[in-house]
Amino acid sequence: MVQASLSLLVNKLRTRTALSPAAEAAILDLPFTRRIYDSPAYIVRDGSTDLGQCGLIVSGFAFRQKLTVEGARQIVSVHMRGDLLDLQHLFLKYADHNIQALTRLEILNIERAALQDLILRHPSVGTAMWIDLLVDASIYRTWITNVGRRDARTRVAHLLCEFAVRLKAAGLGDGGSCSLPMTQEQIGDAVGLTSVHVNRTLKALERDGVIQRSKRDISFTDWQLVRRVGDFSASYLHLDQTSTAGESVLQTGR
Amino acid sequence: MVQASLSLLVNKLRTRTALSPAAEAAILDLPFTRRIYDSPAYIVRDGSTDLGQCGLIVSGFAFRQKLTVEGARQIVSVHMRGDLLDLQHLFLKYADHNIQALTRLEILNIERAALQDLILRHPSVGTAMWIDLLVDASIYRTWITNVGRRDARTRVAHLLCEFAVRLKAAGLGDGGSCSLPMTQEQIGDAVGLTSVHVNRTLKALERDGVIQRSKRDISFTDWQLVRRVGDFSASYLHLDQTSTAGESVLQTGR
DNA sequence: CGAAAACTTGACCCAACTCAACGAACGTGG
DNA sequence: CCACGTTCGTTGAGTTGGGTCAAGTTTTCG
Numbered sequence: 001m002v003q004a005s006l007s008l009l010v011n012k013l014r015t016r017t018a019l020s021p022a023a024e025a026a027i028l029d030l031p032f033t034r035r036i037y038d039s040p041a042y043i044v045r046d047g048s049t050d051l052g053q054c055g056l057i058v059s060g061f062a063f064r065q066k067l068t069v070e071g072a073r074q075i076v077s078v079h080m081r082g083d084l085l086d087l088q089h090l091f092l093k094y095a096d097h098n099i100q101a102l103t104r105l106e107i108l109n110i111e112r113a114a115l116q117d118l119i120l121r122h123p124s125v126g127t128a129m130w131i132d133l134l135v136d137a138s139i140y141r142t143w144i145t146n147v148g149r150r151d152a153r154t155r156v157a158h159l160l161c162e163f164a165v166r167l168k169a170a171g172l173g174d175g176g177s178c179s180l181p182m183t184q185e186q187i188g189d190a191v192g193l194t195s196v197h198v199n200r201t202l203k204a205l206e207r208d209g210v211i212q213r214s215k216r217d218i219s220f221t222d223w224q225l226v227r228r229v230g231d232f233s234a235s236y237l238h239l240d241q242t243s244t245a246g247e248s249v250l251q252t253g254r
Numbered sequence: 255m256v257q258a259s260l261s262l263l264v265n266k267l268r269t270r271t272a273l274s275p276a277a278e279a280a281i282l283d284l285p286f287t288r289r290i291y292d293s294p295a296y297i298v299r300d301g302s303t304d305l306g307q308c309g310l311i312v313s314g315f316a317f318r319q320k321l322t323v324e325g326a327r328q329i330v331s332v333h334m335r336g337d338l339l340d341l342q343h344l345f346l347k348y349a350d351h352n353i354q355a356l357t358r359l360e361i362l363n364i365e366r367a368a369l370q371d372l373i374l375r376h377p378s379v380g381t382a383m384w385i386d387l388l389v390d391a392s393i394y395r396t397w398i399t400n401v402g403r404r405d406a407r408t409r410v411a412h413l414l415c416e417f418a419v420r421l422k423a424a425g426l427g428d429g430g431s432c433s434l435p436m437t438q439e440q441i442g443d444a445v446g447l448t449s450v451h452v453n454r455t456l457k458a459l460e461r462d463g464v465i466q467r468s469k470r471d472i473s474f475t476d477w478q479l480v481r482r483v484g485d486f487s488a489s490y491l492h493l494d495q496t497s498t499a500g501e502s503v504l505q506t507g508r
Numbered sequence: 509c510g511a512a513a514a515c516t517t518g519a520c521c522c523a524a525c526t527c528a529a530c531g532a533a534c535g536t537g538g
Numbered sequence: 539c540c541a542c543g544t545t546c547g548t549t550g551a552g553t554t555g556g557g558t559c560a561a562g563t564t565t566t567c568g
Contacts, residue, residue: 017345047489066399069485074399088392091271091385096392096490120377131345133387138342138350140394145320145328148401148446152556183514192402197556199516231323235301236350406524437546451524453548
């Protein structure tokens with residue numbers, strides 16, 4: 001049970017780079033505490049200097065978010081099972097954004113000091129986390145591009161594609177759907193639109209046969225079509241970091 | 255002369271975390287080659303697997319950029335003296351964006367292997383670079399927010415504020431101006447607007463006394479005013495990582 | 509079962525875009 | 539150092555994608 005949780009971290013880091021057996025053992029030996037958050041709970045607050053823990057998501061979803069003076073909210077990333085939340089703050093003095101639970105969230109907290117120590121002792125772990133950071137940065141760049149230069153239809157479709165691929169990579173979906181627990185307002189906050197316009201956009205995508213919806217579940221029958229509509233190529237997710245061949249989670253189109 | 259160049263890297267990393275004398279010496283001993291790029295030259299191309307070098311900017315400016323299928327361009331970051339360009343790709347198999355020279359650019363190329371080795375031998379260097387990565391990520395998050403949730407006036411002012419602060423931190427400006435060698439089209443590509451609208455926005459900011467312009471130089475007399483107009487707080491730049499007190503490059507307003 | 513939250517839909521509006529023309533600055537070669 | 543082509547900046551007129559407001563309707567959940 002205990003092992004099962006930290007092995008999630010091992011598996012995650014393994015997708016980033018090869019780990020030595022000693023490193024894997026050391027990860028499984030990390031001390032941790034378990035914690036549950038309920039939906040709108042803050043896990044980290046912007047400006048907080050209390051960054052002693054690093055959270056690993058075991059189940060549920062979380063998102064990072066920033067607010068403008070006007071009170072507008074921008075979701076800058078969404079995280080799921082296997083993601084490390086506080087790598088982004090591991091060496092910083094204070095948080096520069098908020099992290100919030102999107103759903104009921106099961107977190108495994110690891111002491112910052114233990115993690116820093118682990119990285120020192122096992123460089124491959126440091127490398128894996130470094131790569132994780134790089135992938136996050138790549139996603140940020142893609143989101144800037146998405147929000148800055150694509151129209152509503154493309155933006156929303158792109159987001160759906162990203163989630164479908166990431167959910168599958170996290171072992172949570174089949175790649176052809178995304179049962180994302182986001183409200184339309186939250187989707188809007190992620191792609192820089194209003195909830196009203198997200199609603200119209202989703203309806204249009206459904207009308208055009210690009211997506212199917214039932215409740216909050218969104219699915220695709222024609223992956224190539226969604227990809228095209230969303231101007232999506234999965235390469236920025238760097239899911240093939242460790243694979244030698246070109247086997248990929250989904251056809252990425254690069 | 256040779257030392258003078260790599261000492262730029264030492265100084266840069268020192269702003270991220272304390273370095274051991276041995277680490278500093280090791281940095282100064284890194285083998286490198288110098289290279290000049292002229293303005294629209296590509297330094298790294300999206301998809302490239304040729305990521306053997308890591309470039310340090312000695313003089314000039316560079317930017318990262320992504321293109322959509324529609325051919326629209328989004329500039330996702332701008333870099334200046336002291337910035338490390340390829341930390342973003344150091345452990346990845348291929349580039350996920352383009353890096354281009356914004357001006358004539360003097361780069362100091364360090365072998366990826368030498369850098370990886372340095373990080374292994376001197377953990378403080380790894381930490382400093384890690385922090386550098388974290389700050390880049392923080393800037394990305396801020397840009398997503400800027401592009402996704404602010405109006406044109408605020409967006410442009412925010413960008414100008416960021417550059418003023420970063421230029422000063424890089425020893426290139428007085429904090430009250432930014433002589434940025436960007437065309438209005440490039441500014442537009444950075445904030446998700448058209449060049450025409452950037453032009454109108456800059457004129458409006460000038461008319462309202464927020465900025466002054468002569469040629470491409472933009473300056474502020476009233477920093478607090480620009481900050482307010484741009485909804486800017488410098489905290490996301492984490493410039494006070496190593497300072498113990500609250501001394502800051504500019505009044506950051508947090 | 510009832511209240512609150514989320515989703516829909518319509519009518520109207522406006523910030524930013526497009527297109528287009530022109531002027532200013534810049535660099536390059538003769 | 540000047541002529542000239544090219545890039546960059548400026549401005550106007552008209553258009554539009556997405557926002558706002560507001561009133562339902564449906565879903566969710568205690």
